Amino acid sequence: MSPIRFIMLGGFLGAGKTTTIARLARQYQGRGLKVGIVTNDQATDLVDTNSLRAQGFDVGEVPGACFCCNFNKLTETVGQLEKSARPDVVLAEPVGSCTDLVATVVRPLQQLFAAQFDVAPYAVLLKPSHGSRILRGEAKGGFSPQAAYIFKKQLEEADLIVINRIDELAADEADALMKLVQSQYPGTPALRMSAKTGTGLEALVEFIDQRGRFGQRLMDVDYDTYAIGEAELGWLNSSLTVTADKPFSLDELLLDIIVRLQTSLAEIDAETAHLKAIGMAAGRYGVATLISSFSAPELSLPSKGQIREAEIVVNARVATAPETLTEYVEQAVHAACQQRGATARFQQTQSFRPGRPVPTHRILQPTA
């Protein structure tokens, strides 16, 4: 049996990984290949898993810790995908606050699982909103220096840096960002893409379809700084049911939740890395997101549904205390529901600060 092509796509929270993975999945399916997707998070109840499954993809989830710290679960989850239909290609999305993934995931797969996996070059998406501030070293980059350290380390280990969201950048802004990337990561190829419109996707596919010696970059990582940077982010995953007597717009509810959260977080000056809410009702689904405190909330996948009952999952990654996040999410959900004569019943909320990363494997020796 030929090894499964393993394509991991890195990048900071809200960089566009899930959107790109959905496009890549369609691209490979269009070639007649069977595609499996593996999502990853510190906890269960993932918007990404739900939205990718709602789009019809075969998705396995690695919850509870990042791929690097839960490596065996990653290979096990691929094994489970194989039981339903063996994928030719696995697309994997690591947690957006993780780094050192070449040493802890790429090389272990290359060196310990060479018979099972054919590992693709590792591309990392750059999120311009936070990225241009962090790479310029602006004092108010949005996050602490430790979180900015993670952001930069993610780019340092990449085989390819992909400046995403170029549909939102003027040509001179995109040129300036490209120059910044080239000066700070000399020798790393970089390209521009919009996962939203599909511009630049072909070039990404061409790059990741290459075979050769990738994952070779040697990188020092200060795990103390890394741990502080990760712990700066309050993490929340909630699942809930909303019911109402009269139909309401699911999309407006989702957007309203995100807008209310943005407003309350702005009052305490808490920087958002990513807020997302998915609503699922009778075969329909919609997703609303916010990718930084200084961006506009958006309905990334509209459901166009008028509904009376929906399952909702909210994921928030914000530089604030998890207790504050829980309080604000509950307030935003209840207020948005009340405005529509609806009631929310929370099933589960997990909120915490991610713990110190302790990788299962860490291979510093590049693969021969």
Ligand SMILES: Nc1nc2c(ncn2[C@@H]2O[C@H](COP(=O)(O)OP(=O)(O)OP(=O)(O)O)[C@@H](O)[C@H]2O)c(=O)[nH]1
């Ligand atoms: N305008 C624009 N929006 C984009 C682009 N790529 C992604 N988005 C939007 O940005 C938001 C975040 O995208 P995701 O694909 O969820 O980002 P992610 O990297 O998977 O985020 P996490 O899983 O939280 O780390 C969504 O609302 C997307 O629709 C792009 O190229 N242009």
Ligand SMILES: [Mg+2]
């Ligand atoms: Mg994602």
